[in-house]
Amino acid sequence: MNIHRLPSALLTLCAGLLLLCNAHAKKAQAAKVTPDIANEHYGPHALNVLDLWKARSDKPTPLVVQIHGGGFHGGSKNTADPAMVAALTAKGISVMAISYRLSPEVTYPVHHMDCARAIQYARLRAREWNIDPARIGATGNSAGAGMILWLGFHDDLADPANADPVLRESSRLRGMAVFNAQTSYDPFVIKGWIGEATSKHPLFEMFYGLKPEQYDTPAARAQFAQASAVTHLTKDDPPVYAIYKEPRDPVPADAKPGAGIHHPNFGLRLKEQMDRTGIECTLRHVDEGADFIQEMTAFFVRHLLEGK
Template identity: 40%
Template sequence: MRKKRCSCVLSLVGAITVIGILAVPVAAQSDPHNAESPGVADLVRRQLDLDDKDGDGKISKEEAGQRLRRAFELVDRDGDGFLDREELMQLAERLQGQRNGRRRPAPARRNGVHPASTHVEAAYGPHPRNVLDFWRAQSDAPTPLAVFIHGGGFVSGSKEALDARTLRELLKAGISVAAVNYRFVTQSPLPAAHHDCRRALQFLRSKSEEWNIDKTRVAAFGGSAGAQVSMYLAFHDEMADPQSDDPVERESTRLTCVATTGGQTTLDLSWWQEHIPGFGEPHRDLTQVFGTVAGDDYARLVGELSALDLISQDDPPIFMVYAMKPDATVPDDLRRARQWQIHHVIFGVKLKEKMDTLGVEANLKYPGSSTQYDSIPAFFVAKLKPGRN
């Protein structure tokens, strides 16, 4: 399975190289192993100089040249409608890696370079995207575990999007980390992605002795779609099957805590239209996303996957981060407005209101807010290693 996955990735990268996505030839790059090498950095700078018409340091689809626009969604790993320097850097590294004959694309470089992982692309299921990376924190005693679930609107993204600074801080605090890939809706409709991540969580617990994991202290975190899945795992009732012949399925799915950025606390689009300023019709084919648009089936899936429907008094604490104030105005740019809307702080406000009523801890951070924790690592240290501070 892993060999097949690598071939698919290289074929895709090869197709990008052929259409000449970047304005500057790949041959102009220098050191393929260093994301900050002059060749790669210069390539990205020149691409921004060429296409960043409004000078905001990002390239929108409208700004992108014809060739880059053709693969925009592939390169836009976080699904925010813009290509930032990090995403362009990742693309440049992928193209350089393909040119040099490497079997795998270079890791994403968010806030630096990832430390070497203990296990790379460990298969937790049968699909080529059912793989994860694992970093073992240095400790003689079993360590807590934080599981990263990437975003991308369920159509893009990868485990390589894990922020390197967050990874380093968690490992320094003695918390092991895993980063998970899962199936996209273009491969299988929801809840396939959620079920994949559930399986990954159980797989990690099944490795507790071998990988030195304390499976009683496990958290999940992610942004956007990854946040949505993380909340599903946190707030869903226990999904272990004690009678299963598969020992992985007998492992618990419950979490100690959860952290999110820009997370959607419901998938009910009628709720979105009612609560999110300026939100209109959905921009995605719901049949592809959910496998159905029928009323009862759709409502059942929404209820099964949405934090606002799942939350109950016995659920773990959450730390939520959003990029705008509750009273912020909708951006004028339509594409930016769309991303602003689907990651709106109202999702967090409404979940916190419900959790406050239930007596479940909910921490909500946005510009100008006052919170007990200033970051995801700080929250995880407090909840997973309460005696450390």
């Protein structure tokens, strides 16, 4: 086809579309800026690696740690959303994305301890990275979100007498923005909150290294409670912004095992407990038209930059 024979109006339209496509391509490319630090090891395992995007600032910046999902057996730091990175760094907040050890190689609490170590490592390197160690938050999806809540509500894991200088640092967070978070990993609690199908999700066997017939024992019950974020919630814990995308409808009794693992009831039960404790918990659903990145960025600006 000879483009020069096209009507002028069509040529103008084509040129406009080309400019628009180029603009979107440039925007996407800008959002995928190479990390300032890539594949740095925060621990001895091959998966104990991080990427860091530094916000440009003469003063130490807050930091948001991104912890990926994947059912504790998949995913990596490479799934960090470029738009999220761009939004936070534009506001003066640095971003660190991490990988961690996965099941079935490891079981609870190793995944959590890796994530805690990454936060502690960031504090150890805070001066070098121009990070304010008092202003660290975290964000993540699904399994990553569940671990973030666990870390945010858990007592500080710092061990001042440890021979490893990383483990002497604090693991505490100042704010958490989570997507599709499981607020409990107790199959018995989940059955009551959401339904039997959800309580039979196959991730639990891999996560705990247990068979279903071993669940109803005192040792397993204690482990389920310890692995659940809501168990550790106290009045001195940080605020939460949580958003869910699954329908609010009840999970059918005949649903396949695991259905509902991102159900909004996880967030409803969390908000009920946080409201009673007097801690800010913003609960949103994608049906409400929420722009997760915009709202999450505003949340971190308030709690990490403005200190509210």
